[in-house]
Amino acid sequence: MTAETLLTWARGSAFDWAIGIFVFGMVLRLIEVLSLGKKPDLAEGRGSGVKGGLKTIVTRSIPRASVFAREPVRITNGYVFHVGFLLVLLFYGPHIEFIENLTGLSWPALPGGIIAGLGMITMASLVLALIFRLRNPVLRHISTVNDYLAWAVTLLPVLTGYLAYSHAVLPYTAMLALHILSIELLLVVAPFTKLTHMFSFALSRWYQGYQAGYRGIES
Amino acid sequence: MSDNKTLGEHLRERGVSRRGFMKFCAATASLMALPPAMIPAIAETLQNARRPSVIWLSFQECTGCTESLTRSHAPTVESLIFDYISLDYHHTLQAASGEAAEQAREAAMKENWGKYLLVVDGSIPQRDGGVYSTIAGMTNLEMLQEVAKGAAAIVSVGTCAAFGGLPKADPNPTGAAAVSQIVTDKPIVNIPGCPPIPVAITGVLAQYLTLGKLPEMDHLGRPKAFYGQNIHDRCYRRPFYERGQFAETFDDEGAKKGWCLFKLGCKGPTTYNACATAKWNEGTSFPIQSGHGCIGCSEPDFWDAGGFYKALSVPIGDAAGAITAAAAAAAAAGLAAGAVNRYHKQVAQAAHEPLKVEELSREEKS
Known part of the structure; x- marks a missing residue:
């Protein structure tokens, strides 16, 4: 198999299978969560559950001052990773073309050099996150294979993407094929690891916020 | 047929000036990435060389490769490469036809057994005993096997001969194959492209004449001097790619400003060829310069790589x-x-x- 045929396979049937498994797994898990349902509210609420739910989806993105003060570096690193990853994902020209092809939506791209820089920052934050995980005895103790797997499949697309962009290692054809395959690995693994949080974060925040909002307390 | 004159004598007879000849030698040296010190050596060798016999076999092809070679550079000195070699058999270019043509091939093979250069353009159908393409009642498969036996080396010109090309495209009804899939015991150099750049063909032949060996090749058997570099890396529109400025259609503002054609399906990033540097029509332009993305024609199975107008980052299945x-x-x-x-x-x-x-x-x- 040449790099050319590998790339054609990665862009073709391999991607179809990967996105199929991703959608199947994610939808199944979300329905699984939603079908758990919740008990009817028998008492009259003091506030609005809906308002509380929507508010919490947003406010939980901002750390509480007291929590932040305890581990500012680790929390900031989490932001750096998520923001960096999303910027690279959403504002690189070829990525926008990919999204446009699937959804019809399109927006202006950021220059490649900026994306490359953001990619490096994103990778550095992932490495730092791993160091934090390994150096903290409690965190290390509660970490499972699942955590390390999620870390690895998140790092690989950023790493291979950076290498493909820089034309540094392997011919571009092979590196692009590996980049696409690494994304497919992420797609396949995501529904069965903690990476489901890319969607389920909204559900859990909504639930917490709804409960609190209904009772008229802060969440 | 090969005669006993040296190339120098032959060229002088043809009225080629020394200046024109040296220019050709210098161009050859630089194209093949040889040091300038090699130019006199190339000139010397070419002057005194006997014209080697070349047999050119055309199989499942469209003659585009021959058109590329003969038309786009005539009447420059590069077209005189035909004077440096003795082209003893070539469907399109030879005067003889029918049995006389086949006899010329057989005679050239006999006279130069083990020494002649075999050039092939077109793929070779293998299904059903190779009946899908025959010449003088002989299948392409049989002819290739027969002629390859006495060849010193083989040059596969065009993507069809090099990788199977268009005839091999899915579902490959004739069982088309590349030369290298059939002949495995001879040195083979691939000069892919649909068609290949003329100087890539002449450059390889010139190197073979002067150094007596095939050039350094990449993992796909292509000469590195012409296929060692990426179109994207050498593209003059690359700065627009870096800035994230893309043409969205073939006639929008971006297209008019000459922005990057990535989103319109350009395969420059995955294509290795000399188009962006050697260019076409005597260095006039190349596809990207004329506003169309690269279709990746010098890569294996380019026809089945998901469509010419789909960006590389876009899924090509369903x-x-x-x-x-x-x-x-x-x-x-x-x-x-x-x-x-x-x-x-x-x-x-x-x-x-x-x-x-x-x-x-x-x-x-x-």
């Missing part, structure tokens, strides 16, 4: 179908699981026996 099917299947599975869960809940509720206070007995402490 992603929408996969997403719809997966979502529907997941919804069905999810609803079924939910129904099962509710059923279990109902069964559990029905089986529930309330416990009254009177039924409880206190365990006496001892």
Whole structure:
């Protein structure tokens, strides 16, 4: 198999299978969560559950001052990773073309050099996150294979993407094929690891916020 | 037929000036990335060389490769490469036809057995005994096997001969194959392209004449001097790619400003060829310069790589179908699981026996 045929396979049937498994797994898990349902509210609420739910989806993105003060570096690193990853994902020209092809939506791209820089920052934050995980005895103790797997499949697309962009290692054809395959690995693994949080974060925040909002307390 | 004159004598007879000849030698040296010190050596060798016999076999092809070679550079000195070699058999270019043509081939083979250069353009059909393409009642497969036996080396010109090309495109009805899939015991150099750049063909022939060996090749058997570099890396539109400025259609503002053609399906990033540097039509332009993305014609199976107008970052299968099917299947599975869960809940509720206070007995402490 040449790099050319590998790339054609990665862009073709391999991607179809990967996105199929991703959608199947994610939808199944979300329905699984939603079908758990919740008990009817028998008492009259003091506030609005809906308002509380929507508010919490947003406010939980901002750390509480007291929590932040305890581990500012680790929390900031989490932001750096998520923001960096999303910027690279959403504002690189070829990525926008990919999204446009699937959804019809399109927006202006950021220059490649900026994306490359953001990619490096994103990778550095992932490495730092791993160091934090390994150096903290409690965190290390509660970490499972699942955590390390999620870390690895998140790092690989950023790493291979950076290498493909820089034309540094392997011919571009092979590196692009590996980049696409690494994304497919992420797609396949995501529904069965903690990476489901890319969607389920909204559900859990909504639930917490709804409960609190209904009772008229802060969440 | 080969004669006994040296190339120098032959060229002088043809009225080629020394200046023109040296220019050709210098161009050859630079094209093949040889040091300038090699130019006199090339000139010397070419001057005194006997014209080697070349047999050119055309199989499942469109003659585009020959057109490229003969038309686009005539009448420059490069076209005189035909004077440096003795082209003893070539369907399109030879005067003889029918049996006389085949006799010329056989005679050249006999006279130069083990020494002639075999050039092939076109793929070779293998299915059903190779009946899908025959010349003078002989299948391409038989002819290739026969002529290859006495060849010193083989040059596969064009993507069809090098990788199977268009005839090999899915579903490959004739079982088309590349030369290298059939002949495995001879040195083979691939000069792919649809068609290849003329100087890539002449450059390889010139190197073979002067150094007596095939050039340094990449993992796909292509001469590195011409196929060692990426179109994208050498593209004059690369700065627009870096800035994230792309033409969205062939006639929008971006296209008029000469922005990057990546989104219009340009395969420059995955294509290795000299188009962006050697260019076409005597260095006038190349596809990207004229506003169309690279189609990646010098790469294997370029025809089946998902369409010329789909960007490299875009899925080429049926992603929408996969997403719809997966979502529907997941919804069905999810609803079924939910129904099962509710059923279990109902069964559990029905089986529930309330416990009254009177039924409880206190365990006496001892």
